[in-house]
Amino acid sequence: MTSHTRRTAELVARDAASVWHPFTQQSQWRADDPIVVDRAEGMYFWDTDGTRYLDGVSSLWVNVHGHRRPEIDAAIVNQLSRLDHTTFLGLTHEPGIVLAEKLLADAPAGLSRVFYAGDGASAVEAALKIAYQAHAQNGPVRPLYAHVAEGYHGDTLGAVSVGGIDLFHRTYHSIMLKTRTVGSPGVLQPGQTRAERAAEVLVELAALFDAEGDAVAALVIEPMVQAAGGMLTHDAEFVRGARALCDAHGIYLIADEVATGVGRTGRMWACEHAGVAPDLLTCGKGVTAGYLPLSAVLATEALYDAFLGTPASARTFFHGHSYTANPLAAAAAIANLDLMAAEGTVARAAAIGDRIGALLAPLADDDGVLEVRRIGTMTGIEVASVGDRTGFEVCQEARRHGVWVRPLGDVVVLMPPLAMADDEVDVLVGTVTQAIRTVVG
Template identity: 40%
Template sequence: MAERSNAELIRRDLNVLWHPCTQMKDHERIPLIPVEEGKGAWLKDLDGRWYLDAVSSWWVNLFGHANERISERIKAQIDRLEHVILAGCSHEPAVELAERLVAVTPQGLSRCFYTDNGSSAVEVALKMSHHYWRNSGHPEKLKYINLSNSYHGETVGALSVGDVGVFKAAYEPMLMEPITVPAPDSFHREAGVSWAEHAERMFVHMEAALEAHAHETAAVIVEPLLQCAGGMRMYHPRYLERLREACDRHGVHLIADEIATGFGRTGTMFACEQAGITPDFMCLSKGLTAGYLPLAAVLTDERVYAAFYDDFTKLNAFLHSHSYTGNPLACAAALATLELFDSDDVLAQNRETAALMAEAAAPLAEHPHVGEVRQHGMVLAAEMVQDKAAQAPYPWQERRGLHVYRHALERGVLMRPLGNVVYWMPPYVISPEEVRLLGEVAAEGIDKATRA
């Protein structure tokens, strides 16, 4: 039998694999973590060591690894139907899930279009908005408005409407040019200014952009309340209230990218609920299947759907497709995920866990090199700074977050900072003891990183 150890799997891996979001040369000195098993909030490597999954395996895992109730639902489905083309066919899991999503998302969203992943969901929303205006006699509405520091995925359209340079710069010649408005994230607010007041002040930039460009703009796209890949920057729901009203007034669609914020992450089922708004398009993925299988959905309303409903010869149909659209196994996982929300009062439990996270992280706010500790629900972030008074960042080339990452692994925690931002986005099943461990490890890691 072949050797089963971390070292052997790493050797084989580096001979053949190219990992995502990775400079592969880093692995000359930073070992991979070969994972063979997961249980609850923990992952085990081939040498038998366990790691607390503080990042929910890229923000997807809601109810722990190897969750019995989700696994059983998938096992039951796999013996009946593994996949079927969704063009011209249908199946019970896809229909039931669409019904459930229409019921649980903000009122007015009544149509569900499936796709494979978050980036593709954003592509669908961008194309639907563009195509809606074309079908409605406004082919001049070709542009999109986004927020600075935003991230919406890696496919060409999704990358176009993002604004994180490290992901985007190399591909600029391939991309559309959005109209970028300064984000309302509260890290940049003046001393003594509340999150809500800062959101109001920052909205003047969006209002100005809509005044100038609404006639040529299809949609505004935002990550509601939380810019994840942009460093877990956060803002107040008031901005979304103002944005919904302005989009209506100017005749522009609103796309809510809830791929990372949906399914309880920010304290409500969807972040948009905290502003009491319904977007024209809502993009969902990640937590939709609790980390089990790839699936995404775009929810929209009857007005949008009706603009495509016509005789085939009019060529108004939305001819967008993916081979695995509405995969029955993924839909089964998503249905089990939604059932857990219904049966286990997850949002109430999350409020208790979020309070424990705030308590565990409170000492970080006093650290001389932590500029801010911020939180929306089950997402908490601490931003390391070189100069606290000036909120001056460390040079990105110093990779301070990497020191935190390596220390956390030594302590048995998988914590993957975003540059200088140390964050927790754990599975909802994390225990109070495990939350306290995150607080200890983060404090130790930040101490090490800021002394280096």
């Protein structure tokens, strides 16, 4: 193991004595030589030993402009000087209003209302309940949700119910909401094209809706890229077909854009690749440029209307959080969206994606690389397994060369901040390519 400064060694020991990390096998934690992050700036962060790392996955898919962008720092400080926090239950405030307007101004057609939540999972949770309650208030109750294999929507129980990653989700099987699953449009049979696979899953979905559509409240999808499932990309026709089938059966379409949204795919929203607007769109992660937790559900006016009535009618959406629409988070999000507009960040993301694609083209021919999948900046390199934790070993090797990336099993993920410069993208891709060749051969 690498030697560390006394401060690092002490912090790791104290961490191990008191902290329980997410998605982490704690029995392995110290042996994996954890990085203690000390500070960050631009595309880099530094550990407590003073070692610098290029942030190759946007601090888990959240960062947009790099760390500590002065305009966003200033927006938060400025907001702090006026209002730290008040509840959004029965009160409102300017940052919450302005952010809603800005989100809607760029949203897919027909989305006209913003319901704030906290993290991605809580946005999904709210969307599931909105769909269910709207049906219940407009007509018969629909007790089922439809979703897609290999999907991931967060870790609260509703979100887990519509997830499809066995390793994460099967433990909770007996306490799930009632759901029906169709195959993943991103998991291909040998020789099959993505278009053929999309058509096959749509046939499955049509059969499901013919049989049980009257009981399905909503279909939940990750449009274009099933991210945590391994950056499984699919044909836009799947999103269009899903929309059409939902329309035919009066089922709400929930597009979970927590990972794909806010420019990550080279469009503001991944739904735009398909020219489709959902009934409910969930977003989080990049909304605040990676600064503070804030997520949202964007909804149609028809869904919003389904909740109107007298207080006594109990049509209210009885759902919310202590920190809903936190003003500091909203201020960060507003500054983020303003910067994105001023700097053409979405177009920049598309250009970064193209650059990653070109740089990775030679690697795709390596025997040890099974597939390179990418839409915009969202990139997954599936490597052949050469041990228990091949993806992890590749990331550890990249780390030794100053690049931090995190795998999904044996899929090495690249998801740089959307404002990363060309030379930094080159270092990211070059280092990861070399790491894959060192570990996988």
